[in-house]
Amino acid sequence: MKRDKDGAEAGAPDVPAGSPSPQQDGEDLRDISVLVADRDPGVTAHIAAQLRERGAHPVGQAVDEAEFLQALRSRPDAWHVALWHEGLEPDPVLRQGLLQTWQREFPATATVLTTDTLNASSALLALRGGAVDIVRRHASGDELASVVRRACDTHRTRRAPAGHTEAPRLLVVGAHPDDCEIGAGGIIHRRVRDGWQVSMLAMSHGSWGGEPGQRAHEAQEAAASLGAASFHLEDFPDGHITDETETVQAIERVVHEVDPDVVLVHSVRDTHQDHRAVHRATLVAARRVPRVGCYQSPSATADFTPNRFIGLREEDVEAKLAAIARHASQATTRPYLDVGLIRATARYWGRFTNDKFAEPLEIMRYTAEIERSLV
Ligand SMILES: [Zn+2]
Known part of the structure; x- marks a missing residue:
């Protein structure tokens, strides 16, 4: 998505690729808790490490849907953002149903889909289902962090008017x-x-x-x-x-x-x-x-x-x-x-x-x- 690209560019001005200076250039994720779910334990661990490096805490990991749900249910209000790989439910219709169910069951958590190939139809489907954003699972640490930070902020503002705090x-x-x-x-x-x-x-x-x-x-x-x-x-x-x-x-x-x-x-x-x-x-x-x-x-x-x-x-x-x-x-x-x-x-x-x-x-x-x- 365009926003990802812009965010990544803005996050890394004049820094050579691979330069290890995430704190200065990346997003500061202090006070943000993230749950990462991906079928591939290597990818899960890698994403989790990238986010931890940028201050996210705690960062949980799950490699299947059962683990993911267990983590969410054990601390329903604790996770600000869940990064969930769409491959965990390959059927797009069922996936959309899952996203909607989670939204009702875990309203405090913003769901971000991770995908292998980012295109307009997958993005639209994700957002329709209620995901806050979608990002490539192999995106750079800075890009992931930027998406997580933004998802957290977006979700907070979206919930504020709808979260029973403000009268219609x-x-x-x-x-x-x-x-x-x-x-x-x-x-x-x-x-x-x-x-x-x-x-x-x-x-x-x-x-x-x-x-x-x-x-x-x-x-x-x-x-x-x-x-x-x-x-x-x-x-x-x-x-x-x-x-x-x-x-x-x-x-x-x-x-x-x-x-x-x-x-x-x-x-x-x-x-x-x-x-x-x-x-x-x-x-x-x-x-x-x-x-x-x-x-x-x-x-x-x-x-x-x-x-x-x-x-x-x-x-x-x-x-x-x-x-x-x-x-x-x-x-x-x-x-x-x-x-x-x-x-x-x-x-x-x-x-x-x-x-x-x-x-x-x-x-x-x-x-x-x-x-x-x-x-
Ligand atoms: Zn009259």
């Missing part, structure tokens, strides 16, 4: 002050309960449906009642929101600030022009967000086609109703905010889950990331 972030976007609660109030409450960080964005003050100041205040209170971490309010003209640059940029600013893993917005299958415009603008603004889904507004059309259902508990539905009730200027005048209708709708969608209630989503984009929770 959800951004819900609506055209009017009460849209997020009506379409996804149950999901918002459930995700807050799950430990997610939820932000809400309303694109207008909803002056068409009431006094703007009061509506803004109500929306603020409703967001807080659901446990949202932040509430953002824009001032686009109610009834005349477009999907043009200005709208896209306003949403982009919030996307940039929140850095969400998931964005929810209106469906495009909706009779309200503001909802459709905000849907389109959000898809553009959230183009780099890994997951985007659309919730159901009361104005959604009959062809709203959900393909994901988020199960809710009674308490989530109650919280949703309480949040909607905070929009006092609307709750008593809008027939679609009828408590019975909202409960019945959530109950109906619940039939697609194992829960009593649910809210439906049309998934626009769904990028899988290891260990990340679902929408």
Whole structure:
């Protein structure tokens, strides 16, 4: 791989081949523990010696899969990096399965495949299977060390956001002050309960449906009642929101600030022009967000086609109703905010889950990331 080549070149400037000065030129592997597995005991010992010379400690050795697993299982959190020769499992499909199993069983360890011939397809297969990197087994000590150091760092950063230390972030976007609660109030409450960080964005003050100041205040209170971490309010003209640059940029600013893993917005299958415009603008603004889904507004059309259902508990539905009730200027005048209708709708969608209630989503984009929770 290119990175290996670059690393090796950078690691050995102006030093004649074979010059024994690994500490200065190679990677310092102090505090990194490595398990080396290769069918050939000579190769295993050689790689292990190269890594020890550069400070790795401890360095374990295994010559078959049983020994390898025994070493991992005896100290499951102790190995930072495992160098494993692909010849230990010649079948690529089975090998990929093994890599995935280890990833689940030994999440603390970064697996690096060693290979005899490095090519694009073997590299791709290794990385798809969950290996952090792939390197030639006969690479120089410096190159091996550089790969081990990098694998250790990469694995650490990859695990940090996915390692249950950082809460997933959800951004819900609506055209009017009460849209997020009506379409996804149950999901918002459930995700807050799950430990997610939820932000809400309303694109207008909803002056068409009431006094703007009061509506803004109500929306603020409703967001807080659901446990949202932040509430953002824009001032686009109610009834005349477009999907043009200005709208896209306003949403982009919030996307940039929140850095969400998931964005929810209106469906495009909706009779309200503001909802459709905000849907389109959000898809553009959230183009780099890994997951985007659309919730159901009361104005959604009959062809709203959900393909994901988020199960809710009674308490989530109650919280949703309480949040909607905070929009006092609307709750008593809008027939679609009828408590019975909202409960019945959530109950109906619940039939697609194992829960009593649910809210439906049309998934626009769904990028899988290891260990990340679902929408
Ligand atoms: Zn609306």
